[in-house]
Amino acid sequence: MPRFLRTIRFDSSDTHVFLKAADPDEWAVAGSFLFMPRPGYDPALLTGKERQAFVSGFFGLGSFGASTLVSVGEIEEDGITACEAALIRFLVEDFGAPGQEAAAALAREEVAYARALAEDTALNTLLAIRREVGEDGAVREQFHIVNPPGERPHARIWDVVEDTE
Numbered sequence: 001m002p003r004f005l006r007t008i009r010f011d012s013s014d015t016h017v018f019l020k021a022a023d024p025d026e027w028a029v030a031g032s033f034l035f036m037p038r039p040g041y042d043p044a045l046l047t048g049k050e051r052q053a054f055v056s057g058f059f060g061l062g063s064f065g066a067s068t069l070v071s072v073g074e075i076e077e078d079g080i081t082a083c084e085a086a087l088i089r090f091l092v093e094d095f096g097a098p099g100q101e102a103a104a105a106l107a108r109e110e111v112a113y114a115r116a117l118a119e120d121t122a123l124n125t126l127l128a129i130r131r132e133v134g135e136d137g138a139v140r141e142q143f144h145i146v147n148p149p150g151e152r153p154h155a156r157i158w159d160v161v162e163d164t165e
Contacts, residue, residue, distance in 0.1 A: 031059025
């Protein structure tokens with residue numbers, strides 16, 4: 001079964017740091033296309049919550065909000081098609097794509113990229129993204145695995161053992 005990115009929320013911080021937080025457990029793409037330089041838009045000038053979405057946000061395909069973390073999950077092929085359709089709709093209706101064909105091409109590319117990120121990654125792996133604007137003005141992104149913390153730092157104060165009587 002194909003793998004894809006799914007938003008995850010451990011606490012309410014996303015609802016405070018992004019203009020719009022993605023809902024938990026929705027399919028997601030990296031979403032870096034949102035921040036590509038274009039006439040009248042320079043991601044280097046972003047501030048506040050918009051800057052936070054630029055620096056560390058994945059793009060949820062249900063709410064069209066941002067998520068700090070995604071996990072790798074399994075998806076049916078018809079789910080991939082639904083992700084593409086949702087992204088096409090967003091690109092045309094909300095993002096100002098010049099037409100359906102251009103939106104479809106970008107949506108296919110974004111969905112394929114998210115799928116490729118997840119494909120060789122273990123299920124339930126947590127991923128984070130980091131974006132920056134390079135000296136040449138290009139947006140660069142890096143993904144990293146978020147490792148769970150190691151053993152708990154607490155000392156064991158008792159053991160449960162079976163009664164032998």
